Amino acid sequence: MFSPTQIFSTRRSFLSRIGLCSLASSLPVSRLLSSSGSSVLAAGQAPPARLPVVRNRAPLAPSAFSLLPLGAIRPRGWLQAQLRIQANGLGGHLDETWADVGPNSGWLGGSGVSWERGPYFLDGLIPLAFLLDDATLKAKAQKFIDWTLDHQASNGMIGPASNDDWWPRFVMLKALTQYHDATGDPRVIPVMERYFRHQLQELSARPLRDWSKFRWQDELLSVIWLYNRTDSSYLLDLARLLKTQGYDWQAQYADFKYTQRITAEYIKLEKGEGLKDLALATHGVNNGQAVKTGPVWSLVSGSGADRAAALTMISELNKYHGLPNGMFSCDEHLAGLDPSQGSELCTVVEYMFSLENSLAIVGDPSLGDRLEKLAFNALPGTFTDDMWAHQYNQEPNQVECSLHHKPWTTDGPESNLFGLEPNFGCCTANFHQGWPKFAASLFMLSGAQDNTAHDGLVAAAYAPCEVNTVLRGTPVQVVEETGYPFHGAVHFTVNPAAPLSFPIEFRIPAWAAGATIMVNSHAEPLPAPGSFARVERTWRAGDRFEIMFPMTPRISRGFNDSVAVERGPLVFSYGVGESWVKLRTRGMTADWQVYPTTPWNYALSLDAASPAKCIAVTEAEVGEGPFTGRQAPVKLTVKARKLNQWQAEDGAPDPLPQSPVASDQPEETITLIPYAAAKLRITAFPVCKT
Numbered sequence: 001m002f003s004p005t006q007i008f009s010t011r012r013s014f015l016s017r018i019g020l021c022s023l024a025s026s027l028p029v030s031r032l033l034s035s036s037g038s039s040v041l042a043a044g045q046a047p048p049a050r051l052p053v054v055r056n057r058a059p060l061a062p063s064a065f066s067l068l069p070l071g072a073i074r075p076r077g078w079l080q081a082q083l084r085i086q087a088n089g090l091g092g093h094l095d096e097t098w099a100d101v102g103p104n105s106g107w108l109g110g111s112g113v114s115w116e117r118g119p120y121f122l123d124g125l126i127p128l129a130f131l132l133d134d135a136t137l138k139a140k141a142q143k144f145i146d147w148t149l150d151h152q153a154s155n156g157m158i159g160p161a162s163n164d165d166w167w168p169r170f171v172m173l174k175a176l177t178q179y180h181d182a183t184g185d186p187r188v189i190p191v192m193e194r195y196f197r198h199q200l201q202e203l204s205a206r207p208l209r210d211w212s213k214f215r216w217q218d219e220l221l222s223v224i225w226l227y228n229r230t231d232s233s234y235l236l237d238l239a240r241l242l243k244t245q246g247y248d249w250q251a252q253y254a255d256f257k258y259t260q261r262i263t264a265e266y267i268k269l270e271k272g273e274g275l276k277d278l279a280l281a282t283h284g285v286n287n288g289q290a291v292k293t294g295p296v297w298s299l300v301s302g303s304g305a306d307r308a309a310a311l312t313m314i315s316e317l318n319k320y321h322g323l324p325n326g327m328f329s330c331d332e333h334l335a336g337l338d339p340s341q342g343s344e345l346c347t348v349v350e351y352m353f354s355l356e357n358s359l360a361i362v363g364d365p366s367l368g369d370r371l372e373k374l375a376f377n378a379l380p381g382t383f384t385d386d387m388w389a390h391q392y393n394q395e396p397n398q399v400e401c402s403l404h405h406k407p408w409t410t411d412g413p414e415s416n417l418f419g420l421e422p423n424f425g426c427c428t429a430n431f432h433q434g435w436p437k438f439a440a441s442l443f444m445l446s447g448a449q450d451n452t453a454h455d456g457l458v459a460a461a462y463a464p465c466e467v468n469t470v471l472r473g474t475p476v477q478v479v480e481e482t483g484y485p486f487h488g489a490v491h492f493t494v495n496p497a498a499p500l501s502f503p504i505e506f507r508i509p510a511w512a513a514g515a516t517i518m519v520n521s522h523a524e525p526l527p528a529p530g531s532f533a534r535v536e537r538t539w540r541a542g543d544r545f546e547i548m549f550p551m552t553p554r555i556s557r558g559f560n561d562s563v564a565v566e567r568g569p570l571v572f573s574y575g576v577g578e579s580w581v582k583l584r585t586r587g588m589t590a591d592w593q594v595y596p597t598t599p600w601n602y603a604l605s606l607d608a609a610s611p612a613k614c615i616a617v618t619e620a621e622v623g624e625g626p627f628t629g630r631q632a633p634v635k636l637t638v639k640a641r642k643l644n645q646w647q648a649e650d651g652a653p654d655p656l657p658q659s660p661v662a663s664d665q666p667e668e669t670i671t672l673i674p675y676a677a678a679k680l681r682i683t684a685f686p687v688c689k690t
């Protein structure tokens with residue numbers, strides 16, 4: 001079995017591998033890494049050597065698919081532009097304007113913040129830097145990596161000595177595994193080995209508590225990652241100890257009791273019980289992270305019931321707290337079905353990370369459907385177009401972003417402002433992982449655990465990208481060109497270094513009845529929605545195939561029989577007129593309030609028999625900021641009437657009236673734009689009586 005520590009046994013051989021051998025003796029690794037060049041390939045050109053995919057090692061159970069190492073997938077088209085927007089905004093500059101991840105960070109040896117914020121930032125900065133192959137961003141990340149790797153305590157502990165909480169180390173381990181996947185740096189595995197041995201010894205005296213108890217599955221991912229590379233059996237003992245000390249999420253969802261909006265009184269916040277089990281079990285971010293618990297643990301247990309637990313958990317969250325943007329409400333505790341409730345940005349990106357890992361382990365296409373819904377709606381919908389400001393909480397029905405106390409369960413009055421760190425700075429540090437990890441999960445590897453002869457590719461989610469990997473011993477490049485999710489056509493070009501037979505599986509979303517697949521202009525059998533369609537053939541360089549997804553508008557039903565309009569993976573909103581008022585300058589950015597300048601209280605006039613037929617579609621080119629309001633690549637029009645009795649109080653719309661509703665106002669035609677393009681919006685509409 002491949003062992004990176006054997007292959008890159010010295011710092012010099014590591015530098016040699018990444019093409020910097022002549023410099024290896026004189027420059028620090030940080031400077032060398034930052035000088036690697038771009039690797040975008042022309043069609044047919046041999047892809048670069050990559051670290052191989054490392055699959056689960058027995059006795060761990062096999063995953064349905066394997067995630068490819070960071071760097072194997074590169075963004076193209078609008079996705080590359082979106083990552084560049086992130087890098088040009090707070091994503092690439094946060095350390096220059098926010099002391100919590102600045103030069104005095106505890107994770108750089110300074111006396112500043114030493115808890116989760118440094119690792120959070122790094123967990124997204126690393127994939128952003130390597131996906132964009134950006135030397136400046138790599139150098140920023142390398143400072144944190146070098147400090148962490150070079151300052152391990154003699155007992156094996158990593159991180160700032162000023163706190164010994166296990167939780168922030170969970171996040172740093174996620175960052176280190178990605179960094180190793182991208183670079184093969186030989187320092188990483190020995191540091192992780194010493195750390196985990198220390199933790200196994202220490203946990204009986206200093207067990208998991210509060211955040212680490214409820215987020216143990218995140219460390220389990222890193223323990224499994226290391227086991228697959230070292231075969232060290234103590235890591236399986238550590239995995240079992242984490243499970244024993246960690247919170248039992250599966251039991252919570254086998255008999256789900258938190259079906260109502262959670263209040264501060266219920267969790268006894270005023271009595272200082274915010275870190276007690278009841279508060280942490282109903283905490284949004286914890287639940288977002290917990291979605292992957294069953295699948296990740298199933299790799300150790302081998303249990304099919306554990307593997308299926310993510311689907312149960314998602315179903316219960318959706319039933320009692322589901323929102324039309326694909327999220328569950330959490331502002332910041334579980335908040336019920338009213339689309340005026342919010343979802344915390346940390347939960348959006350953690351839920352996405354859970355879905356990416358769960359999809360790889362379980363192989364259920366519905367996990368990819370939800371991943372795309374979050375990535376294309378809730379994620380971009382909670383940032384300004386330039387990604388210099390974000391919200392703590394976003395709402396599907398969000399008609400004012402101002403200082404107000406309603407409607408949050410437990411959050412403060414700044415929660416839906418756009419800014420540097422509205423309400424609390426966790427999301428400021430944690431949001432960075434959203435886009436890059438999505439981009440790195442677009443393709444996965446299928447096949448057997450111990451036999452590369454069965455290798456194949458899986459298109460798990462769709463966005464413009466290219467993948468460079470090795471299948472069955474042969475380098476393969478696949479280039480994906482598309483305006484998806486705005487347009488329905490997805491074009492692929494396959495470039496194996498030599499003719500090669502292997503399967504490619506395509507996720508066919510549950511909404512995609514009528515999708516078609518063409519290979520070199522020949523039609524394949526119609527794929528079933530909610531499945532993976534498999535095309536197996538001998539691929540030759542330049543082979544092309546195309547998936548055409550049906551982009552017919554759809555209606556979904558929600559709270560009080562309201563409706564939301566969807567098309568493909570996109571959710572659509574009525575964009576309320578916006579007046580942006582600066583509240584204060586915050587270093588290189590600012591905090592903003594947003595006030596409505598137009599009415600928003602519309603009910604849709606739909607034909608009850610075939611509501612989607614009442615919606616007209618206009619498509620335009622997909623530009624470099626497709627989620628911005630000024631250049632939405634697709635717009636819908638629909639008939640509506642104002643509903644005067646539906647008003648807002650304290651910045652939040654009154655609860656949606658039960659549909660159908662009566663309105664004596666004249667019928668108008670209103671335009672709907674992608675959810676993310678409307679920063680003030682109505683997404684869940686009442687329906688007029690017909």
Ligand SMILES: [Zn+2]
Pocket residue numbers: 344345346347425426427428430
């Ligand atoms: Zn947060």
